[in-house]
Amino acid sequence: MQNWLLPEHVEDMLPDEAWHVEQMRAKFLDLLRKSGYQLVAPPLLEYAESLLLDGSHDMDLRTFKLVDQLSGRTLALRADITPQVARIDAHLLNRQGVARLCYAGSVLHTQPIGLTRTRELLQIGAELYGHSGLESDLEIQQLMLQALALLDIKDVHLDLGHVGVFRALASHAELDKELEAALFAALQSKDSAALQGLTQSLDANLRNALLALPTLYGHCDDVLARARKLLPDYPGIGSALDALQSISTSLQPLVSSIGIDLADLRGYHYHSGMVFAAYHAGSHDAIALGGRYDDLGKSFGRARAATGFSMDLRQLYRLLPAQASKLGVCAPHLDKAALRDKIAQLRASGEVVVVDLLGDASLRRELQCDRELVLRDGEWQVVAL
DSSP states (O other): OOTTOOOTTOOOOOHHHHHHHHHHHHHHHHHHHHTTOEEOOOOSEEEHHHHSOTTOHHHHHHOEEEEOTTTOOEEEEOSOSHHHHHHIIIIIIOOSSOEEEEEEEEEEOSSOSSTTOOSEEEEEEEEEESOOSHHHHHHHHHHHHHHHHHTTOOSOEEEEEEHHHHHHHHHHHTOOHHHHHHHHHHHHTTOHHHHHHHTTTSOHHHHHHHHHGGGOEEEHHHHHHHHHHHSOOOTTHHHHHHHHHHHHHHHGGGSSEEEEETTOOTTTTTOOSEEEEEEOTTOSSOSEEEEEOTTGGGGGTOOOOEEEEEEEHHHHHTTSOOOOOOOEEEEEOOOOHHHHHHHHHHHHTTOOEEEESSOOGGGGGGGTEEEEEEEETTEEEEEEO
């Protein structure tokens, strides 16, 4: 086997991509900083029980695990940074009011989440703790859309959902965990035939409501109007629909289109309220994901109202048009004070200046320069190559 080959769905970032992604990260974090979000940097690995959420089979399958040679306990390489930030909020910061936190770092997946996706994502995101109202849901979603616009990702479609609708139906029927899990899987895949079989024993109102959920997707106003007619007036359903109406109205100026999908239970064991996903024609998968997860803090002994979003910068980079890197200035390798001063002056002004150590004109193209420093009339001047 060739020892320079990488595992499947693991890849290097070469200079152009790496620099552009780093610039995207800097822009994104600057926006978050100016919006009052404080940066945290959790470790890449922790004890497995800290990273694997209770009841989240998907997270368990997605996570690499290994044995700690020091303690003998099972460690896990993070597949998502959000649980780590929730741990930091719950135990290290321990604030009583609103906390706004952000992060940027690599996460690893055992399986790619898309046919063309890497298993090493560069996840970046923001989380807001300590507020349960719609105002924080709106702030987080606006911030996500502002970040996409800042990174020049245009023509974004936003899908909204609310796990509270299915939770209200399941709670009213007092479903056992096995049936609830089966209904969840059928709704996620919009498998109407499976839903027909699973709901046979349920009362007519509940059965009709569950069968209606996979059909309740599309344009927000249309879906919400149909949902109010087709779904029963159980506690929690009306408030969920009202929340979706309010948020969709507020966000319409920021996106190309908004849709509602009431069968979208992505992260059902993780999220507790409104969920959202941003889509772009250049990607088969969502380009940003988020939602409310008020129950997550229970895993760390301190439940906190929380909502947030995340995205993969490497995925976003692939949506941008090809961008040529700015070429630099080639300088000769000479020990001259005037030359050193000129190089320092150019670099201070933002120019890239590369010293040509080899002095081989045939290799100059590799230096990524389109100009050079030459001595003319006693002064070092920049001239085109």
